[in-house]
Amino acid sequence: MQTTALALAVLGAALLLGGLLSGLDRRLTARLQSRQGPPFTQPFFDVIKLLAKERMVTNPWQAFSPLATLSAAACALLLFAWQGDLLVILFVHMAGGVFLVLGAMASPSPYSQIAGQRELWQMLCCETLLFVMAGALYLTTGSFRVSGAAALGEPLLYRLPLLFAAFLLALTVKMRKSPFDLAGCHHAHQELVRGVFTEYVGPHLGLLEIAHWLEVVLYLAICSLFWATGPWGMILLPLTAFLAVIVLDNVSARLTWRWMLGWGWGAAFVLSAVNLFWLKG
Amino acid sequence: MVFMIPVVLKNLFGRCATRPYPQSPRQLFAGSRGQLINDAGKCILCGTCARSCPSQCLTVSRKEGLWQYEPFACVFCGVCVEACPAGSLSQLGQWRPAVRERERVVLKVEVKSEKSGVRSEA
């Protein structure tokens, strides 16, 4: 009973944080572009409005997939809050991503189908990186558990600086920001319209938006592991990473998935490999 | 990428270029072609404006003493203003406010007298 209440509290806090971060993102992006931007609470109003709209789907998968994506993101977050195994957290989170792709592929629209393929490429890049990170966590702390990072005594960043740089790339992909807003970006202004979200409307789109908030919070939580020695590090490091990604979004054009697969992933892979060898050596 | 960083940072700490529009509208420049009005006291119902108007949104009827104007068909080119021999047409320094219903301006003009009245019909 108590656990359930606690879980709900954690999820509530994550929702609030995710929404506010999204509001901060929109506001800051607007200011960087010399615009005024919406109020910080705007994302909540947007999602409430979406949820209140008429339900419309082209097939049952489209109704099921957002729910599955959302629950996977929520589960992964809860596992993190309970200091679970990083590998399990990543698997659960990845399952959510698979459902996002399934939902996109379920509609016959070429826009969302092509975006679904791109999303798979993105997952390939991001998830492999994260698994390497989990491996690095094991090598440094001797355990896959999230709590290991806190028990280390010094910030993980000191041991894994290059991996952190690679992680920032993954964060950019996950936040759907330039140069990697390939499979769907925040404003439907790309060749694939809104990518994987193109064919969603109303409440289902609202659920996907909430899932996106939770995923960003999860990634920032993982980011906080890099400085898990005290609350300040755990807040400041993810916040800095978040702001850095937003600035990056505003100073670069969108690149292509072929570039991401070649140069982006290649660079991240080399960075991680060098870091791992250095760790062992 | 690096070249853009100073630009966006300057934006962040500078003033925004946008303004909350309906709350704080911008003043038009002097000489802007705004709302078209006819001074019924000066109009002599000659019909020059109606003949010159490219969008044909003016109708002048001497018999009924009416000057009629369709603001939603008007393109605010100001041709009629320049054509009017009596100088009774002018354009204000503000735009027509947004409205919910289609309007038509019907102006009763009595040539050589001061009486006039404006009536709007849906």
Add this chain to the structure above:
Amino acid sequence: MAGTILPFGPQHPVLPEPLHLNLQIEDEIVVSATPAFGYVHRGLEKLADIRDFRQMIQVVERVCGICSMIHALTYCQGLEELMGIEPTPRARFLRVIWSELHRLHSHLLWLGLFADAMGFESLFMQLWKVRERIMDINEATAGNRVILSVNVIGGVRRDLDSGQTAWILSELAEVEKGFSAMSRTILHDYTVQKRTRGKGALSRSQAMELGCVGPMLRASGVSQDMRLLGYAAYGELEFAPVVEQDGDCYARCRVRFAELGQSIGLIRQAIAKLPAGDTSVPVKGRPPAGEVVARAEQPRGECLYYIKANGGKFLDRLRIRTPTFANIPALTVMLPGIELADVPVVLLSIDPCISCTER
């Protein structure tokens, strides 16, 4: 994915106007592209039957929302030639000033849309912020932001006093500062180069054969510019067409970016040389029977007007060939073989103005 057909447009977020492209795609590579039109045809040429030759000035201004001034200019120059009227010297210089203001705001608009096509939103916002000053100049000097409506047969309807010209010069200095701050991003940024270099390249002979005009042709190494004809006051001003050799999207971007500076230079020259006198000559009567072809350089390239008059109030025929119409065939050559992600970039690189094309 083998043989997907992607219906690109007519409603698509990267397209400012309704153009439909049937893209056949394999593995995100375009195999073939078929453009289709007809979504914004308004029959403006036909209006010449029921609007007299003076009212047609306001009609042709509405052919294009971006280069309205130059449309009216081409039309008025055609009629002036037909009627044997010589506009006053001051009017000719004023026409140059407003034409170049139009080119400036059109190119800034295009650079912004181009940045948006490759997902560079902040550059887009920044360029449009700079453009806003030009729109202000338009509104303050001509009365409207976009459709200036300054041309009449025989001259212009508005004049600039010395206070206004001084203000224009100071605003232009700000505009120049604004876009120069972005020059390194536009010309040397890594991501921008990645997205534009080598994309949609047309060789010199291809560009000529496909009948490209304007910046498209100049980016492929052909020095063609209708302003060299010396219409309005261009004959008395110093300038040389901006030419690039590579013929790809990056070269087109360079051409248009360099033309921003060129336009500002032309405005400065025109203001410095602005002769005193009347802004228009009085015009009596109707155009005599006859036909005439008028040409002018629009921001997108050569614009051609064919006017046939019969001595009456209404024209017999008005035919408008806009620059985008000439540039669209190039799309069918440039699009096949490129990545889907580059379609918006290549498409935007011709600076498509669909309303213009369909009239």
